[in-house]
Amino acid sequence: MRSRELLLNVQKSIDASTDLDSIASAIGYAFLSTNNSKIVPLIQTPRDSLQLRPENLDAFEAASLDPSFLLTSSDIPPAPAPQPSRFVLVDHNRLLSSFTGEVVGIIDHHEDENLYTTAKPRAIEPVGSCASLVTLQFRSAVESGSAEQFQDVAVLLLSAILIDTGALKPKGKAIEEDYQAAQLLTPLTGLETDAESIAGDGSHIPAPLQERFEALSLAKGRIGHLSTRDLLRRDYKEYNYSTGTRCGLATVPIKLEPWHERDTDEFWGGLDACMEERKLHVLGILTTYRSAKKGKGRRQSVWMVRGDGEEFDVLADSLFKGIERSELQVEDIGKLKGQKKRRVRVYQHKNTHTTRKVVAPLVQKIIEGSKEE
Amino acid sequence: MRVFNRIKGALGSLIRRTPRSLGRSISSSQPRPADIKGKGNVAAQMADRPLNKFLRERKDAFLKALATNKAGAWTVVMGNEAGGALA
Numbered sequence: 001m002r003s004r005e006l007l008l009n010v011q012k013s014i015d016a017s018t019d020l021d022s023i024a025s026a027i028g029y030a031f032l033s034t035n036n037s038k039i040v041p042l043i044q045t046p047r048d049s050l051q052l053r054p055e056n057l058d059a060f061e062a063a064s065l066d067p068s069f070l071l072t073s074s075d076i077p078p079a080p081a082p083q084p085s086r087f088v089l090v091d092h093n094r095l096l097s098s099f100t101g102e103v104v105g106i107i108d109h110h111e112d113e114n115l116y117t118t119a120k121p122r123a124i125e126p127v128g129s130c131a132s133l134v135t136l137q138f139r140s141a142v143e144s145g146s147a148e149q150f151q152d153v154a155v156l157l158l159s160a161i162l163i164d165t166g167a168l169k170p171k172g173k174a175i176e177e178d179y180q181a182a183q184l185l186t187p188l189t190g191l192e193t194d195a196e197s198i199a200g201d202g203s204h205i206p207a208p209l210q211e212r213f214e215a216l217s218l219a220k221g222r223i224g225h226l227s228t229r230d231l232l233r234r235d236y237k238e239y240n241y242s243t244g245t246r247c248g249l250a251t252v253p254i255k256l257e258p259w260h261e262r263d264t265d266e267f268w269g270g271l272d273a274c275m276e277e278r279k280l281h282v283l284g285i286l287t288t289y290r291s292a293k294k295g296k297g298r299r300q301s302v303w304m305v306r307g308d309g310e311e312f313d314v315l316a317d318s319l320f321k322g323i324e325r326s327e328l329q330v331e332d333i334g335k336l337k338g339q340k341k342r343r344v345r346v347y348q349h350k351n352t353h354t355t356r357k358v359v360a361p362l363v364q365k366i367i368e369g370s371k372e373e
Numbered sequence: 374m375r376v377f378n379r380i381k382g383a384l385g386s387l388i389r390r391t392p393r394s395l396g397r398s399i400s401s402s403q404p405r406p407a408d409i410k411g412k413g414n415v416a417a418q419m420a421d422r423p424l425n426k427f428l429r430e431r432k433d434a435f436l437k438a439l440a441t442n443k444a445g446a447w448t449v450v451m452g453n454e455a456g457g458a459l460a
Contacts, residue, residue: 022453023452025452027424038446038448039447039449039450041428041451042451043451043452064419065425065428066428069420069425071428071436075432081440082440083439084447084449086445086447087448087449087450087451088450088451090451090452092452104448105448130452150423152422152424152425153424
């Protein structure tokens with residue numbers, strides 16, 4: 001229930017960049033719907049924001065896909081110009097508030113909000129990657145298709161599955177359906193391996209798939225050149241709480257220190273500008289990276305509270321205390337250079353499973369709870 | 374005096390060599406006509422691949438239908454705008 005309440009408060013993140021699973025699923029669904037000539041994938045990313053996720057560009061290249069042929073949100077003239085009105089949703093199951101119309105199909109791996117119950121297909125299952133569900137939905141077409149026809153879409157779908165499941169790592173996000181989808185797609189991709197070499201439990205993943213995953217991971221981390229504004233907006237969500245507090249949460253896949261130290265003025269200027277532009281009271285930045293020595297997953301967070309008056313001092317105090325007492329198991333890193341008088345805390349997370357899925361409901365609970373006290 | 378002559382000699386040698394060296398490096402970095410033709414062919418081949426062809430044709434047809442208010446019969450497949458999980 002908590003996540004549904006939160007979901008209702010998610011605002012449109014205007015310039016965010018769609019992840020590979022969403023893109024591959026949308027393209028895969030439309031391409032594999034061979035009996036429908038009036039179906040088109042829409043990439044919900046402005047064209048100039050496609051570069052914010054280099055792993056998407058890497059997957060496009062591997063799939064020989066020319067991004068200029070993609071229909072993006074930049075290509076749809078805004079209302080009052082005519083708007084699309086009939087939708088298949090992939091990788092989510094609630095039509096975004098910026099659209100109105102009929103939802104005729106859903107394929108998703110998030111929590112089912114029990115909407116559009118007459119949609120066909122309506123496949124919502126907690127698999128590792130939505131691209132796996134799309135592949136299985138069109139199983140017969142994939143099984144009977146030729147490599148010549150399906151190679152590029154197979155590479156795209158398989159890339160999404162690999163990146164979302166950490167190369168189908170056992171005991172990770174991948175479940176049976178993800179392995180089945182990978183086994184179906186692999187023979188079409190042209191990778192030098194066969195379906196039989198993929199163990200159904202992930203105990204053996206062939207080297208070409210591992211290499212594809214490594215290439216995607218490497219590309220994903222190639223964002224050090226992006227400005228602070230671009231780093232914040234590439235994977236960003238916004239929440240409006242019942243207290244009237246407006247909070248933005250950005251996930252940034254690089255370590256905080258090199259980002260902050262490359263240009264401290266640009267760093268703080270970027271944070272200030274983001275809060276001003278989005279009219280935020282709270283900005284949370286969740287960094288994820290691998291440790292230099294052992295390559296283990298690490299997480300940090302930066303929290304900034306903005307606003308004039310004592311009420312924002314109270315908000316900052318309760319937020320920081322709430323986070324420090326939470327399951328995030330944080331350790332205060334201390335002040336950052338150039339922080340000045342901003343209300344900021346920077347934490348290292350001992351609990352390394354603290355994704356936005358975990359953090360967003362926690363922040364809501366702290367902020368809404370503090371008002372009730 | 375000997376040092377001056379050495380410097381003068383070295384400078385003279387550099388001045389004599391530079392234009393040719395530079396010219397060679399610039400010309401070698403430019404695509405040759407054959408390369409340009411090759412790239413054009415590759416681009417054409419890319420555009421004709423089934424997925425690219427599908428994306429290009431559907432995009433053009435849908436935008437045309439939308440502009441003329443005839444997109445009612447079209448189905449738009451779309452993912453989550455920022456990807457990942459919403460909550």
